[in-house]
Amino acid sequence: MATGRTHRPATRSRGIPEATVARLPLYLRALTALSERSVPTVSSEELAAAAGVNSAKLRKDFSYLGSYGTRGVGYDVEYLVYQISRELGLTQDWPVVIVGIGNLGAALAGYGGFASRGFRVAALIDADPAMTGRPVAGIPVQHSDDLERIIEQDGVSIGVIATPAGVAQQVCDRLVAAGVTSILNFAPTVLSVPDGVDVRKVDLSIELQILAFHEQRKAGEDTGADGDAEHTPAVVPPAPRGPAGTGGRKGPDGDVPAVMPA
Amino acid sequence: MATGRTHRPATRSRGIPEATVARLPLYLRALTALSERSVPTVSSEELAAAAGVNSAKLRKDFSYLGSYGTRGVGYDVEYLVYQISRELGLTQDWPVVIVGIGNLGAALAGYGGFASRGFRVAALIDADPAMTGRPVAGIPVQHSDDLERIIEQDGVSIGVIATPAGVAQQVCDRLVAAGVTSILNFAPTVLSVPDGVDVRKVDLSIELQILAFHEQRKAGEDTGADGDAEHTPAVVPPAPRGPAGTGGRKGPDGDVPAVMPA
DNA sequence: ATTTGTGAACCCGTTCACAGCG
DNA sequence: CGCTGTGAACGGGTTCACAAAT
Numbered sequence: 001m002a003t004g005r006t007h008r009p010a011t012r013s014r015g016i017p018e019a020t021v022a023r024l025p026l027y028l029r030a031l032t033a034l035s036e037r038s039v040p041t042v043s044s045e046e047l048a049a050a051a052g053v054n055s056a057k058l059r060k061d062f063s064y065l066g067s068y069g070t071r072g073v074g075y076d077v078e079y080l081v082y083q084i085s086r087e088l089g090l091t092q093d094w095p096v097v098i099v100g101i102g103n104l105g106a107a108l109a110g111y112g113g114f115a116s117r118g119f120r121v122a123a124l125i126d127a128d129p130a131m132t133g134r135p136v137a138g139i140p141v142q143h144s145d146d147l148e149r150i151i152e153q154d155g156v157s158i159g160v161i162a163t164p165a166g167v168a169q170q171v172c173d174r175l176v177a178a179g180v181t182s183i184l185n186f187a188p189t190v191l192s193v194p195d196g197v198d199v200r201k202v203d204l205s206i207e208l209q210i211l212a213f214h215e216q217r218k219a220g221e222d223t224g225a226d227g228d229a230e231h232t233p234a235v236v237p238p239a240p241r242g243p244a245g246t247g248g249r250k251g252p253d254g255d256v257p258a259v260m261p262a
Numbered sequence: 263m264a265t266g267r268t269h270r271p272a273t274r275s276r277g278i279p280e281a282t283v284a285r286l287p288l289y290l291r292a293l294t295a296l297s298e299r300s301v302p303t304v305s306s307e308e309l310a311a312a313a314g315v316n317s318a319k320l321r322k323d324f325s326y327l328g329s330y331g332t333r334g335v336g337y338d339v340e341y342l343v344y345q346i347s348r349e350l351g352l353t354q355d356w357p358v359v360i361v362g363i364g365n366l367g368a369a370l371a372g373y374g375g376f377a378s379r380g381f382r383v384a385a386l387i388d389a390d391p392a393m394t395g396r397p398v399a400g401i402p403v404q405h406s407d408d409l410e411r412i413i414e415q416d417g418v419s420i421g422v423i424a425t426p427a428g429v430a431q432q433v434c435d436r437l438v439a440a441g442v443t444s445i446l447n448f449a450p451t452v453l454s455v456p457d458g459v460d461v462r463k464v465d466l467s468i469e470l471q472i473l474a475f476h477e478q479r480k481a482g483e484d485t486g487a488d489g490d491a492e493h494t495p496a497v498v499p500p501a502p503r504g505p506a507g508t509g510g511r512k513g514p515d516g517d518v519p520a521v522m523p524a
Numbered sequence: 525a526t527t528t529g530t531g532a533a534c535c536c537g538t539t540c541a542c543a544g545c546g
Numbered sequence: 547c548g549c550t551g552t553g554a555a556c557g558g559g560t561t562c563a564c565a566a567a568t
Contacts, residue, residue, distance in 0.1 A: 019559060025471040029450065043527065052452035056561060063529055071528040071567040088471050089478030096470070103372050107365035113450055113467035118474065157477055158470070181480060182473040188291065188375055190314035198476045200469050205375035207462050208358070208420070209287040209350050211444040212380065214460045215419055216351030218443060281537060305549065318539060325551055333550045334546040
């Protein structure tokens with residue numbers, strides 16, 4: 001192990017920063033909307049506003065893809081749509097399997113944005129024999145016994161897990177063993193996968209808990225502690241609202257309670 | 263999020279880093295599982311493994327909450343469950359409204375993890391009159407005309423948007439005007455909200471596109487763990503270690519066009 | 525005159541490694 | 547000893563501000 005002395009200058013790094021990759025879909029969506037309105041070019045400022053980021057970040061992001069803009073003018077919408085699509089791999093057709101056709105799985109199967117851009121629902125898979133053959137969103141559900149066959153037959157490399165948490169890891173293992181190398185996990189569990197397999201998780205309750213954290217802070221400590229009055233809200237300035245029922249703890253009075261474990 | 267520039271100067275130790283907040287639910291979930299198994303204490307190493315992070319990060323995270331561990335021993339599970347719950351505001355009961363009871367909204371309404379920890383579905387709201395009164399997951403759907411009344415009556419501060427993208431901004435505006443200050447957005451749109459309102463988005467197609475990006479990269483280049491390896495055009499199969507890896511077949515059909523280096 | 529593209533400064537989060545305490 | 551708690555080093559990402567290009 002090098003003791004942190006060796007730098008990795010990464011000259012000619014072909015790697016696009018992860019944070020940038022995560023924003024490309026956002027840009028693409030905004031650009032697609034512009035494209036449909038036949039807008040020929042956009043400035044970084046306009047596009048950034050549409051995507052909900054600031055313009056410097058957007059320009060920096062695009063700089064990693066290469067120089068696709070024209071100074072003094074902006075970016076060519078169609079060209080940029082193509083370049084980003086290609087960069088994201090959306091010029092290809094990605095077959096996807098959804099495992100676990102409960103309420104959520106069914107909703108995902110019917111989700112429009114799924115089929116829209118490069119992704120195709122290749123199969124719906126469920127462990128319940130009663131589901132087998134039943135069409136969901138126009139696609140017949142197949143039994144999980146056939147999982148491996150389906151994946152290999154269709155060359156599926158992306159799997160969506162929408163099963164209960166209890167079986168998510170098993171499903172994941174089977175998917176990976178069958179050749180899937182990217183997994184989108186909706187089950188509230190930490191999946192462990194071998195190196196080289198990507199997992200992204202979508203977790204409703206985590207998101208809610210993060211919101212609750214901020215919500216709680218708003219209720220406790222607020223009332224003009226800001227001092228940054230550059231923004232004139234067009235809508236009603238939000239009044240902090242407490243949770244229902246319990247009076248609860250009022251709010252931190254600016255101090256961490258040094259409570260000791262009992 | 264809405265706030266961009268001058269945030270609070272982190273007046274006290276009250277400021278828990280955003281990245282830490284995002285992990286607290288993860289720790290809480292792991293701790294709850296331990297608690298149900300009546301495990302009295304955990305080391306940072308064990309808990310970190312269960313939560314899918316490394317132990318240094320976990321200890322640093324906990325250090326922001328205060329010193330809740332015992333050196334040489336570890337953390338008291340019950341105590342930590344309580345502390346994190348309190349920190350996240352989960353000792354309170356948060357009423358939540360879900361707007362847009364389509365496939366997704368219905369799935370969310372029935373989602374177990376919703377009601378489980380501090381969150382309560384106060385109302386389901388949909389614009390379709392045909393839905394009104396129909397029970398979904400045991401809760402009668404109410405018409406969106408009553409949105410403002412419902413929110414004010416129940417003191418709702420968290421709203422979930424599961425509508426089509428086209429109406430998401432309008433719904434958002436109404437929610438905010440009625441007093442909602444935290445929004446979880448499932449619609450594939452950028453929502454603009456006044457300062458002080460938190461928005462988190464869950465976007466299926468963005469997640470898929472990010473996966474596709476990495477998937478595409480795998481097909482052509484090594485997953486750069488370490489080392490420079492700039493001239494290795496050879497396709498290195500990820501070769502899932504473990505059970506029955508089927509070598510490196512990936513990509514939908516045929517070959518993936520190589521990425522063009524500058 | 526505009527607007528891109530980008531070095532450099534800055535900020536935040538992660539990792540390291542060890543001091544401190546049981 | 548083992549394990550936590552944390553300063554310090556490190557690295558990635560964001561923002562700034564301006565030079566370069568049209």
